Amino acid sequence: MSEEEAYAKPLGSPADKLVFVVDDDPLIRDLLDITLKDAGFKTAFAVNGHDAAGKLETLEPHLIITDLMMPGQGGYEFLRSLQGSAGGRLPIIVITASQLDASTVRMIKQEANVVEFVNKPIKMALLIGALHKHLNTAPLPTTSRGLNDR
Numbered sequence: 001m002s003e004e005e006a007y008a009k010p011l012g013s014p015a016d017k018l019v020f021v022v023d024d025d026p027l028i029r030d031l032l033d034i035t036l037k038d039a040g041f042k043t044a045f046a047v048n049g050h051d052a053a054g055k056l057e058t059l060e061p062h063l064i065i066t067d068l069m070m071p072g073q074g075g076y077e078f079l080r081s082l083q084g085s086a087g088g089r090l091p092i093i094v095i096t097a098s099q100l101d102a103s104t105v106r107m108i109k110q111e112a113n114v115v116e117f118v119n120k121p122i123k124m125a126l127l128i129g130a131l132h133k134h135l136n137t138a139p140l141p142t143t144s145r146g147l148n149d150r
Helices: 003-008 026-038 049-055 075-082 102-109 124-135
Strands: 018-022 042-046 063-067 092-096 114-119
Touching: 018 026, 018 049, 026 042, 026 124, 042 049, 049 063, 049 075, 063 124, 075 092, 092 124, 102 114, 114 124
Parallel strands: 018 042, 018 063, 063 092, 092 114
Antiparallel strands: none
């Protein structure tokens, strides 16, 4: 499909898309749950790569957001484990609080299905924009008014 054809295709609804978040930090999971649901997406969660692999046996997510540093099986090992499975075709956004050198970031971005690399603290507007871009969805209409309109 050419880039022009992709742009001509109508945007889908975020309500039709399941985003699978893999992160060991309960505060990050809660924040992402609230943010993603506010943007209209469905969510599912795992606490590390092993937990995620088990849940992927029954889940059919459209995109995965994974932390890089987790106990048990970390994000990089999880990314590698997805290769050769159905999960290897899913777009993945990697998030991390670790300060990584440029060569490590390039190595992670070269994984076949890694579409974005996001540092913590996460800029939620940019993350939601990336989700809409990679899932070909339209943002929900805004219903709130600005402070000056109240």
